[in-house]
Amino acid sequence: MIQPQSGKDLLESLGLEKIIRSYTALKIKFAFPSCVSYPNLPVRLDFNSIIFPLSGETFCTGSEFLLAMRLKCEITVLGGVYIPFQNSQTATERKSGVRVLREIPVVDPNLTELIDVYQSA
Amino acid sequence: MQNTNFLLLKKALEETIPCENPDEISTETQFFGVVQAVLKERLKYPKGSYMNLLYKFIANAGIGQMARGLNQKPRYDSQTNSTRVQPAGALINPLYAGWITSFIRTTLSEIINKYDNSIIISCTTDGFISNCKDLEKITPETNDLFSSLYYNTRAKLTGSGALLETKYVEPKGVIS
Numbered sequence: 001m002i003q004p005q006s007g008k009d010l011l012e013s014l015g016l017e018k019i020i021r022s023y024t025a026l027k028i029k030f031a032f033p034s035c036v037s038y039p040n041l042p043v044r045l046d047f048n049s050i051i052f053p054l055s056g057e058t059f060c061t062g063s064e065f066l067l068a069m070r071l072k073c074e075i076t077v078l079g080g081v082y083i084p085f086q087n088s089q090t091a092t093e094r095k096s097g098v099r100v101l102r103e104i105p106v107v108d109p110n111l112t113e114l115i116d117v118y119q120s121a
Numbered sequence: 122m123q124n125t126n127f128l129l130l131k132k133a134l135e136e137t138i139p140c141e142n143p144d145e146i147s148t149e150t151q152f153f154g155v156v157q158a159v160l161k162e163r164l165k166y167p168k169g170s171y172m173n174l175l176y177k178f179i180a181n182a183g184i185g186q187m188a189r190g191l192n193q194k195p196r197y198d199s200q201t202n203s204t205r206v207q208p209a210g211a212l213i214n215p216l217y218a219g220w221i222t223s224f225i226r227t228t229l230s231e232i233i234n235k236y237d238n239s240i241i242i243s244c245t246t247d248g249f250i251s252n253c254k255d256l257e258k259i260t261p262e263t264n265d266l267f268s269s270l271y272y273n274t275r276a277k278l279t280g281s282g283a284l285l286e287t288k289y290v291e292p293k294g295v296i297s
Contacts, residue, residue, distance in 0.1 A: 020270070023216040038241070040230035061223035067231055067267065083216060101158060118158040 002026065002082055007065065007075030014082065016066065024062030026080035031055035032073045040067050153278075156180050160278050186210040188218035228267040232285070235265065240296045248288065252296045256285040 002010065007028070011019070032039045032054045042050040043058045057078075060068070068075060101118055163176030190209035198205050225247050233241050233249060236259070243250040261268035261284060268284055276282035 016266075023220050025219070036234065038230060038233045040227065040234070042226075061219060063220075063223050063227040063267065064230075067227045070231075070266065071234060101155060118154050 002077060002080040004079055005077050007069055007073070007077055010077050011066075011069055018082075018084065019062040019066055022062060022082055022084040024065070024080065024082045025059065026062070026065055027057075027059050027078040028065065028080075029057045029076040029078060030068060030073050032068070032071060036071050036073075039073075040064055040071070041073070152183060156183070157278050164279065183212060184218075184221055186212040187214045187221070189213060191215055191218065224267070224271075228271045231265060231267045235268075242296060250296075256287050257283065259285055 002024075007030075010026075014024075028041075030041055032041075034054065036054070039052045039054055041052065041056070041058050041060055041064060043053055043056045044050050062082075065075065098118065159176055159180045163173055163180065166173040166176070187210075190207045190213060193206055195204040196207045197203075198207075229244060229247060229249065233244060236251075236253060239251055239253045241249050241251040241253075260282075261272050263269070272282045272284050
């Protein structure tokens with residue numbers, strides 16, 4: 001869980017790479033400087049429409065938060081979650097990758113070495 | 122006005138959080154190997170051929186399957202010839218689906234903010250309508266975090282990197 005704090009503090013505590021290699025969902029209050037022509041934080045109006053205003057309150061992911069910070073946006077984090085991704089592949093995932101690839105030769109009769117390519121990678 | 126904005130923004134981007142070295146951030150996840158193997162196979166066939174397009178479809182299908190059934194919208198089902206709420210797929214994973222869509226949104230936002238000295242009138246998912254010229258020649262600079270990540274990952278997957286591609290040129294458009 002991410003506690004309420006400023007965007008700058010969150011960026012300092014987590015760091016760039018951790019935010020990119022994770023699923024981070026945040027509820028934030030934001031204000032872009034007026035020089036930004038295309039603000040990147042979406043604000044939902046109803047089920048089908050979103051707008052990209054210069055300031056407001058919204059939910060966003062880690063990458064959107066990072067870009068907004070890079071565009072000099074003033075961000076207050078109201079709360080959120082941080083779920084890191086695994087760094088390496090487990091044996092089960094490797095097996096399921098092979099299972100997915102085994103289905104493919106059905107569409108391509110000339111295909112033989114796809115699984116070897118995958119396993120040797 | 123637009124040029125002033127562009128200069129101010131360029132300055133803001135230069136002063137902002139430095140991204141030390143985007144090349145060192147690994148984007149390899151458990152699906153990387155599968156997509157890489159399929160794309161390697163795709164490259165054996167000439168561009169535009171049936172098998173080339175089929176492998177493109179197979180490589181792209183996994184991403185769609187991760188978000189399948191998440192929004193509970195009724196869809197047309199050809200088996201029953203009626204609309205029904207689509208059930209979740211075997212690969213469903215809202216976290217990966219959310220990450221993928223947000224990464225592409227962010228990369229596109231970074232690109233349009235960077236090149237906003239030309240007119241951009243519309244953006245949809247992974248493309249935009251603009252009067253930019255020589256899009257193919259644009260390569261990410263070291264300070265462009267997301268475009269560099271995208272560019273490097275694409276280069277690792279297909280062997281050749283391209284950040285942007287001109288899909289269609291309209292000679293008699295609103296901004297041409």
